[in-house]
Amino acid sequence: MRFIHSGSTGRRAAFAALATSAALVLSACGGGAATEGGGSEGGSGSEGEQTITFIPKQLNNPYTDVVLGGGEEGAKEAGFASSEVVGPLDASASSQVSFINAETQRGTNVIVIAANDPDAVGPALEEARTAGAKIVAFDSDTNPDYRDVFVSQVNAKDVALIQLELISEQIGGEGEIAILSATANATNQNEWIKFMEEELKSNPDYAKIKLVAKVYGDDDDTKSFQEAQGLLQAYPDLKGIISPTTVGIAATARYLSTSEYKGKVALTGLGLPNEMRPFVKDGTVTEFALWDPAQLGYVAAFAGKALADGDITGETGDTFEAGELGEREIGDGGIVLVGPPTQFNADNIDDYDF
């Protein structure tokens, strides 16, 4: 397993954790725990000195970088004393646990997390909450028992439906389609896939579309590439592929554009405009969708601030200000929506830079 601690070295983090716990034991405050930027107040959020830490599914993922960019901007504007990003390099179920534990020990006030597995992170998050931290899930939800609010890109159902609309349009409303997803237990992807399956069954417009396979590329370029290959070989009549993950759609696009299937098999899903631009221009991909990922992090930071200040508790109906994006309301199940997805095609893709 390879872990990375961006911002501070492991040793420094260990020192900070040690210093923090020592300070707690001695009941010393302020001056006693002279830790680096990400220092802490041992739980209870006192004014002005709050800290926020983002734990993405994995570091060094271009989509995550855009989300985190928005998150750090939001954290600054919301008034956090410091914000940090820590996380694993592989998007496996248990890889986030040790990072959550470290944040608990440091006494971070707000932990913003995109869960690789809704339950695997549960016990660690429980512990963090007991220690006084507020938990904001973003991008990919944890089990609702373990977090205060969930900041969702958009309504999960809208995301699912828009991808179905796009593929249906591109394959002319009938034929076999397949889904190439991230990991087999990714919360957000699985939710979208569930909505897609339901819609395919219930909506008469999609009666002639048959979902023949769901495969998982684990958000790994090489694996996604091979899974795309396998799909086309195993299903010779395949008309289209939906890849609701930025790594998957780019890898599939690369394979299609370099094979005889280019232009014959439709591809859509969720992708980053910068990554997909060449494939839209060369005709491999007609249209795909995504929300503005930066807004996701931005709203999550403000939600975290409102929670830490005690302005909201995560109840349905609570509202908070999300900087320049205006007021947001917490909906059913503690979910905050960010905005509608955008569709990208040859006409508008050059207008976006993320």
Next chain:
Amino acid sequence: MSLDSKSAAPAHTTPGHGRPSALGSFLKLRELPVVLALVVLVAVTAAINPLFLSAQGIKDLLLNATILMILAVGQTLVIITRNVDLSVGSILGLVAFGTGSIFVAAPNLPIVAVFVLGMLFGAALGALNGLLITIAKVPALVITLGTLYIFRGISNAWAGGTQYFAGDRPDAFGNLSVDTFLGFPVITLIAVVVVAIVAVYMLGTRPGRDLYAIGSEPDAARLFGIPVQRRVLLAFVVNGLLAGLAGVLYASRFNSVGATTGSGLELDVVAAAVVGGVAIFGGSGTVFGAAIGALLLTTITSALTALRVDKFWQQAIVGILILAAVVIDRIASVRSARKLRIAEARNV
């Protein structure tokens, strides 16, 4: 491995050096089971799903194997000397990201120059491994486990969240993995040339034979006057060079190169070599076998996907193959040891 004291030729049974009958030595090839397995696998899969052997299907099979093949050839040199290099995945990652960076920094650099730079970079990293092992006299397993993390750490620090995409590289470079020549993708031909060159070197040159001697019995090799340290260093440098080549090809073939490119690849490489009949304790095996082993492993993945077998079974099947290879190797070495004993008894 047992070594006949009279016939100083340090090798184990090697293909081509058929003494009795051509057919007999062919049947004794260690690579034979792997080749057979490959043929059966392809035949069965194609019978069930004819698309498996369509033009595009064959192209995909060859492309999938290319990078692993080159890595397995390099790894074979190292394993034959009774060492191992676990850092190849990280070397590949560094070079692949380096390749992406070069094209962004100097878009007009000739592609050949990029290949040379990538291979030199890989060779330098391989030399570092080799020097640490020969000078410090610490087992390669430990040293390269360390450099696996060091190189990966460097690439994480260097790349961060940056990724370079196929669109950032010249089309001519990406087309190396798309265009075919006589039905073979260009990068696969590069791999075939690499296998051929290294195979000839291992079979027909003194330093190549020395590597087998070192792996068979390092002390005897030293007494015999073989410059053991220099040869081991050479094996690591060549392995690094080939990992560098594989890194450049990775950047040609896949969409993105970044901090995590190539992680976990080292175990596939070692598995390919072992399945291809390269004895993990050194001294025997051929680069041809390792290349076929790589082809077999990548073909299994493709075959199981084409047959719609759950991918979670794939790893288990690879594991079974490794065990089978080890058992076959063990039986072969027991048998050849017995034969040698009988032959010696008769010669006296």
